[in-house]
Amino acid sequence: MNGHLTNGVVNGTSYERVQIINDEKQFMPELTPEMERWGLHNAGFDYNIVAVFGSQSTGKSTLLNRLFGTNFDVMDESRRQQTTKGIWVCRAKGMNTMVMDVEGTDGRERGEDQDFERKSALFSLASSEVLLVNLWEHQVGLYQGANMGLLKTVFEVNLGLFGKKTADGRNQRTLLLFVIRDHIGTTPLANLQATLTADMLKIWDALSKPPELQDRQLSDYFDLSFAALPHKILVPDKFEAEVHELRKRFSDKSREDYVFKPTYHKRIPADGVAFYMEGIWEQVQSNKDLDLPTQQELLAQFRCDEISTAALTEFAEQAKPQKKPIESGKVVDGLGSMMRAWRSGAIARYDRDASRYHQGVYKRKRADLVGVLDSTLSSLFLGQLKNLHKACLVQFKTAMLEGMRGEGYSFAEIVSATQERCEKRFLEGAQEALVEGTEWSYDEELELLREEVRHVADQCRKDETKKMVNLIERNFKKQISEPVEVSLNKPESDMWDTVLKVFRGTLDKAEASYLVKAKSFNCTDEENETSLASLRRRAWLALRSKVDEQTTDAAFLTKLRAYFEERFRYDEHGVPRVWRPADDIDGLFKNARDQTLELIPIYSKIQPIDPALDFTLPSEEADSLSETDYFDFPATRIIFTETKILDLMSRFRREADAYYVEAKRSTVSSVAQ
Ligand code: GDP
Numbered sequence: 001m002n003g004h005l006t007n008g009v010v011n012g013t014s015y016e017r018v019q020i021i022n023d024e025k026q027f028m029p030e031l032t033p034e035m036e037r038w039g040l041h042n043a044g045f046d047y048n049i050v051a052v053f054g055s056q057s058t059g060k061s062t063l064l065n066r067l068f069g070t071n072f073d074v075m076d077e078s079r080r081q082q083t084t085k086g087i088w089v090c091r092a093k094g095m096n097t098m099v100m101d102v103e104g105t106d107g108r109e110r111g112e113d114q115d116f117e118r119k120s121a122l123f124s125l126a127s128s129e130v131l132l133v134n135l136w137e138h139q140v141g142l143y144q145g146a147n148m149g150l151l152k153t154v155f156e157v158n159l160g161l162f163g164k165k166t167a168d169g170r171n172q173r174t175l176l177l178f179v180i181r182d183h184i185g186t187t188p189l190a191n192l193q194a195t196l197t198a199d200m201l202k203i204w205d206a207l208s209k210p211p212e213l214q215d216r217q218l219s220d221y222f223d224l225s226f227a228a229l230p231h232k233i234l235v236p237d238k239f240e241a242e243v244h245e246l247r248k249r250f251s252d253k254s255r256e257d258y259v260f261k262p263t264y265h266k267r268i269p270a271d272g273v274a275f276y277m278e279g280i281w282e283q284v285q286s287n288k289d290l291d292l293p294t295q296q297e298l299l300a301q302f303r304c305d306e307i308s309t310a311a312l313t314e315f316a317e318q319a320k321p322q323k324k325p326i327e328s329g330k331v332v333d334g335l336g337s338m339m340r341a342w343r344s345g346a347i348a349r350y351d352r353d354a355s356r357y358h359q360g361v362y363k364r365k366r367a368d369l370v371g372v373l374d375s376t377l378s379s380l381f382l383g384q385l386k387n388l389h390k391a392c393l394v395q396f397k398t399a400m401l402e403g404m405r406g407e408g409y410s411f412a413e414i415v416s417a418t419q420e421r422c423e424k425r426f427l428e429g430a431q432e433a434l435v436e437g438t439e440w441s442y443d444e445e446l447e448l449l450r451e452e453v454r455h456v457a458d459q460c461r462k463d464e465t466k467k468m469v470n471l472i473e474r475n476f477k478k479q480i481s482e483p484v485e486v487s488l489n490k491p492e493s494d495m496w497d498t499v500l501k502v503f504r505g506t507l508d509k510a511e512a513s514y515l516v517k518a519k520s521f522n523c524t525d526e527e528n529e530t531s532l533a534s535l536r537r538r539a540w541l542a543l544r545s546k547v548d549e550q551t552t553d554a555a556f557l558t559k560l561r562a563y564f565e566e567r568f569r570y571d572e573h574g575v576p577r578v579w580r581p582a583d584d585i586d587g588l589f590k591n592a593r594d595q596t597l598e599l600i601p602i603y604s605k606i607q608p609i610d611p612a613l614d615f616t617l618p619s620e621e622a623d624s625l626s627e628t629d630y631f632d633f634p635a636t637r638i639i640f641t642e643t644k645i646l647d648l649m650s651r652f653r654r655e656a657d658a659y660y661v662e663a664k665r666s667t668v669s670s671v672a673q
């Protein structure tokens with residue numbers, strides 16, 4: 001353990017390191033939670049990764065700890081052994097930088113397999129921007145040395161990874177920063193740099209490259225940079241001072257030699273780093289070809305799904321409380337503004353986190369997300385419209401009934417004002433519920449509402465018309481009652497002429513009053529025709545029922561009797577007769593009886609003498625207003641049938657006979673006195 005970060009190279013708290021690849025070569029799951037603790041989870045692209053390369057025990061971990069304030073294991077001087085393998089990551093103190101330390105046996109020197117070396121090289125290259133290549137000064141120029149073998153591995157691996165151009169051709173460069181340790185100073189850095197550069201080119205040229213990559217230069221993939229550090233043990237102060245200087249190249253963005261240039265960034269959003277690294281390691285481990293674009297796409301799919309799910313969950317929680325009221329038929333106030341806020345919130349949330357990932361995947365998943373959002377919202381929208389429609393219709397009905405209470409209103413005005421209010425309310429509600437970006441429409445619902453409103457208005461008008469026709473009918477009955485009664489009690493041969501004249505006059509007035517009112521109802525001509533036909537028929541039936549009332553057997557026989565008596569029992573001056581034997585009882589009796597009998601046919605049918613006064617109605621099927629059955633006009637003119645006439649005649653004769661007998665008797669008794 002390295003516990004002495006004492007001389008103020010780095011300030012601030014140090015972070016916990018985390019092992020991401022253990023010595024069993026397994027990927028460990030702790031990176032994601034650790035990154036949250038490091039505060040890097042939401043950094044987006046605003047973070048860097050640096051990794052280190054070099055032979056074992058060249059002071060790599062020591063360097064990282066000094067440079068970045070990390071606490072990677074340093075080999076114990078006294079025991080000089082280190083058997084663990086693995087990859088560790090720690091956040092640098094005071095920087096948005098993750099530092100990757102590779103631990104392991106040096107297979108090359110110990111004659112072990114170089115498997116881990118190769119795998120860790122792949123892994124580091126796929127994710128880091130800067131590779132520190134750590135070597136002793138005395139190793140420089142030893143072209144055949146262990147370090148060079150390592151670099152050859154790095155180059156090979158890099159070709160495999162980044163050789164084929166990725167779709168956007170970016171993010172393929174890596175900075176190799178050589179750190180020359182135990183630099184004595186006799187050989188200037190510039191010379192060492194030249195030697196190393198030449199060696200690099202030699203290695204590069206000697207590399208067996210696939211045919212399609214033959215022309216590629218080292219500089220197509222790497223930038224080289226150099227630094228030298230004095231001996232840590234012999235000149236510790238100088239060492240610390242130089243480390244302090246070197247650190248500036250990692251922390252000071254304004255410097256020209258700032259190492260984290262955007263071009264080196266692997267463009268993995270911080271919240272996807274762990275998943276990405278796991279995928280890379282899995283591929284590396286199974287010795288599959290590491291296809292970075294595919295890895296990035298897989299990462300994007302995974303992360304965009306996660307982000308989308310999170311956005312949807314929040315959205316669903318927001319939308320849920322409004323679902324029930326809508327389903328139960330309520331119009332939810334301000335639903336539109338709520339829906340707009342939920343929708344744009346969810347999309348903004350998705351965009352914020354997902355837009356950093358592979359653009360194709362990001363856009364595709366975004367469209368999916370919007371689709372799910374809109375289908376949820378659309379059902380709320382349609383529910384709201386339906387409820388609004390119902391509420392408006394109910395309001396319309398209530399307002400119509402309210403308006404039609406009492407007298408002296410204009411039906412047409414009530415309808416049009418109520419209709420307007422109803423439609424206005426619907427439109428306001430429907431427009432409020434619209435959401436930008438969707439293709440929703442309320443036209444269909446509005447059309448349905450209009451249709452139903454029209455239907456209700458029609459029904460109201462029908463009721464209203466019915467009410468009015470009933471009223472007119474009642475008035476009509478009152479008006480004809482007396483004149484008809486008077487006429488029927490004064491039987492004349494033109495009795496029906498008088499009755500029909502009254503009937504006609506009263507009916508004309510009734511029709512006129514109907515038409516005046518109907519005008520304010522906006523009734524159609526057809527409706528007027530129906531109503532007037534009904535009115536006429538009902539007027540006629542009213543007349544007929546008045547006539548029936550006056551011609552019941554009892555009433556009619558009374559009329560006949562009165563008529564007969566007037567002629568038989570009274571003289572022409574209206575003085576009651578006292579029969580004397582000399583009186584022509586037989587003649588008078590016959591006369592009075594026959595005149596009275598003549599009345600029966602007159603009463604038996606409504607038939608004026610003047611044909612101009614005659615009234616006629618079409619016979620029809622059912623009448624929609626009065627709901628009567630089949631109407632047979634000619635039949636309604638008949639008051640007494642032939643049989644009835646004969647019956648009445650014989651009944652009257654019998655009564656008349658009684659009068660005759662009585663008259664006869666009275667002469668006998670007067671003689672007897
Ligand atoms: P690593 O295996 O490359 O990570 O090396 P370590 O950091 O574990 O260090 C290996 C040994 O080298 C330790 O005993 C350190 O004390 C020692 N060491 C570290 N830095 C230097 C240095 O700059 N010069 C010398 N000569 N020794 C160093």
Ligand code: MG
Binds near residue numbers: 062074075101103
């Ligand atoms: Mg180490």
